Amino acid sequence: MAAKLLSRYPWASHPFIVGAPMRVMSGASLAVAVSQAGGLGFIGPGVKTQHMEADLNEASTLINEARGSSAFSAIPLAHPVLPVGVGFQLWGDDIEIAIATVEKFKPCAAWLYAPRESLAEFDVWSRRIRKVSPQTQIWIQIGTLGESKRLLQSLEKPDVVVVQGLESGGHGRATDGMGIMSLFPEVADAMANSNVPLLAAGGIADGRGVATALCLGASGAVMGTRFLAANEARISQGYQNEIVRASDGAVNTTRTLLYNHLRGTFGWPAEYSPRTIINKSFLEHQEGSSFEELRKLHDEASKMGDSGWGPEGRLATYAGASVGLIHEVTEAETIVRDVQRDALSRIQSIGVAN
Amino acid sequence: MAAKLLSRYPWASHPFIVGAPMRVMSGASLAVAVSQAGGLGFIGPGVKTQHMEADLNEASTLINEARGSSAFSAIPLAHPVLPVGVGFQLWGDDIEIAIATVEKFKPCAAWLYAPRESLAEFDVWSRRIRKVSPQTQIWIQIGTLGESKRLLQSLEKPDVVVVQGLESGGHGRATDGMGIMSLFPEVADAMANSNVPLLAAGGIADGRGVATALCLGASGAVMGTRFLAANEARISQGYQNEIVRASDGAVNTTRTLLYNHLRGTFGWPAEYSPRTIINKSFLEHQEGSSFEELRKLHDEASKMGDSGWGPEGRLATYAGASVGLIHEVTEAETIVRDVQRDALSRIQSIGVAN
Structure with missing residues (x-):
């Protein structure tokens, strides 16, 4: 075959x-x-x-x-x-x-x-x-x-x-x-x-x-x-740096629609979600921050260049669970x-x- | 090696x-x-x-x-x-x-x-x-x-x-x-x-x-x-029948402590759970049945012999996600x-x- x-x-x-x-x-x-x-x-x-x-x-x-x-x-x-x-x-x-x-x-x-x-x-x-x-x-x-x-x-x-x-x-x-x-x-x-x-x-x-x-x-x-x-x-570059840096996909990545929504992407069929490297947007979402607040901070981060990504960043960083390889x-x-x-x-x- | x-x-x-x-x-x-x-x-x-x-x-x-x-x-x-x-x-x-x-x-x-x-x-x-x-x-x-x-x-x-x-x-x-x-x-x-x-x-x-x-x-x-x-x-026999019958582990199995608890097993460290073939105990748990009610029905099912297992059963049926193979x-x-x-x-x- x-x-x-x-x-x-x-x-x-x-x-x-x-x-x-x-x-x-x-x-x-x-x-x-x-x-x-x-x-x-x-x-x-x-x-x-x-x-x-x-x-x-x-x-x-x-x-x-x-x-x-x-x-x-x-x-x-x-x-x-x-x-x-x-x-x-x-x-x-x-x-x-x-x-x-x-x-x-x-x-x-x-x-x-x-x-x-x-x-x-x-x-x-x-x-x-x-x-x-x-x-x-x-x-x-x-x-x-x-x-x-x-x-x-x-x-x-x-x-x-x-x-x-x-x-x-x-x-x-x-x-x-x-x-x-x-x-x-x-x-x-x-x-x-x-x-x-x-x-x-x-x-x-x-x-x-x-x-x-x-x-x-x-x-x-x-x-x-x-x-x-x-x-x-x-x-x-900031996103690519994360692909090289991140490890332990079981702990440091998750399936979530949050970043889609922060970027203004809505409409994916309900059965679908992407996997992303976890950063402050997701952590603060879990801690109960409002979507409006998270979106404001996300939009500010999107103007920060490469530092918008990373553990202290807030931007979408889609990656598979084997990112640590x-x-x-x-x-x-x-x-x-x-x-x-x-x-x-x-x-x-x-x-x-x- | x-x-x-x-x-x-x-x-x-x-x-x-x-x-x-x-x-x-x-x-x-x-x-x-x-x-x-x-x-x-x-x-x-x-x-x-x-x-x-x-x-x-x-x-x-x-x-x-x-x-x-x-x-x-x-x-x-x-x-x-x-x-x-x-x-x-x-x-x-x-x-x-x-x-x-x-x-x-x-x-x-x-x-x-x-x-x-x-x-x-x-x-x-x-x-x-x-x-x-x-x-x-x-x-x-x-x-x-x-x-x-x-x-x-x-x-x-x-x-x-x-x-x-x-x-x-x-x-x-x-x-x-x-x-x-x-x-x-x-x-x-x-x-x-x-x-x-x-x-x-x-x-x-x-x-x-x-x-x-x-x-x-x-x-x-x-x-x-x-x-x-x-x-x-x-x-x-009823449990083994389920191992042979069940398929589609993604849909028909789940990780849960429910069946441990129904069987009276408590104390596993919080990081651990087993995977089980889903049956009525889990489905009714998801639908909001009380634990006491589920345990009563579970205990009755445990006296029913092999019919206690299966899609209409209620007993623990631990199995891996590849049970369909x-x-x-x-x-x-x-x-x-x-x-x-x-x-x-x-x-x-x-x-x-x-």
Whole structure:
């Protein structure tokens, strides 16, 4: 299954490493760098759906510059496809603009998640994307066994399903989430006859996590937070400093909608929340400070530059529970290659006791 | 490290499978069967500490009967050791009785967890156990990065550390727990220089989980719930039926102290709670039923035989989040061998994309 999946992305290599579509933070530079290193990078949703066009324009330019001298030369000229994916939040993105953007750029994959009300929205988006760009593979992110079972009934079968555990930084299941160790194999069993490759997401930040994903039955592994520590990430310095600094995700991160609300983002379906590194906004929220007070202090912090983040800061610092495994900022290419190499060497070493 | 650990338990084989010390439920038959199959079985704490003596007497008899014709023949006669371990809950077990029992039976390992107030209690227990039975290895169960760091400062270095993720059924960290995918590698990094082998626990129920544990850096894997579906488990039929029936641990299990309290068990340190399959006691507790009413109904259900368990039942049904991976009751030996074989075959198959 992993080989079959890789064959659809001919520039990619085993083990298959995917850069998650992180809102705003995974722009063209990061997505292209991940793909160029032998993974698959996704451009995240923008603040508005129309912002994705600028990212895709930039990605196209970067890819054209790199085509001759990189893994992208493996893309058959007869079936051109943009070797980056795009992510859409179904509840918030404008479907008309999204479809027009996909039609124009033909990204190799569209990652759909967080429908407003029901999984039937995946069918609508999938059908329209396939109509305008048959070469765009449909990826659907789920976080529960129930979703996997309902997906099996869907009219538009996805090409890939991403199974996200509660360790994730990105928005995931708030009330019915579970660690990837328990969630993934149960979903894999439920979908065993579907022939849909599954990827694991949430809490994967190094070669150990990637090897683990493969052991659980995944055809590849998705990393988000690890790529926030890439030079190419579109992230403030203060935020990136926190990704490198923070440890002990069990204690120092939490799932909460507070920071969404402080930033003025409302409307996520009730089942979803992101994980964030805890700072003063959350601590004072727990101590009973009013939302209005917290928002005032948050807005002041947002004008303070990099000191707005950190233990004494107040700004949103979304990160997965494995943030403590990330210790330096480096090129995305280095991340992909190190993680692939470490995963393979770990798998080779554990076959016998040593 | 895994080979070095295995050499201490010469009847055991790679990958190292451990049967968790489940209170009452893992008695002599189960523990001996797990060890005899090439793993290491632990006898769980009894209702009272003195109950362990009967279990160890029974285990000794079973082991003597099996010695010549089993893996136990690998135990050197010059250094006899009982090839099963014992588990103690530090907050509740009587240390004097425990030490006398260890001295009498010389189990190969003592698994210590849940100190009443501080990790210093591990030092006291370790020192006294080592004094009366130097061949008894000290295993300590933790569930947080902080505990791993404090263990590094302890006077009595443990022989093995068990890292338990929040997927576990057994009592674990209630408020600062985390999925094993994130928790284990961070603890492993913190303890990398200690030379103490680490085992992974929580949510491991099949070969995938065991392979995963090894990928994360564990020297072996602990399973609890999977062995509740062993013929040798000391468990009511109605409870065991639930282990086979239940699925979707994210939705159908929860961490709660309610069932402890309904059974009259009070006193667990505040940081600990077990995971249980949800039934009417929990649902009605959430709906606001009084504890007195719930206890009355619970006590009535406890006289109903096997129908006291199940979705319409009311009795405690402790189980890990991977309960949905367990589909049949079988011999413990079959479980150990199947899981070992599946883990190795998975590891061998994922080295290349296929």
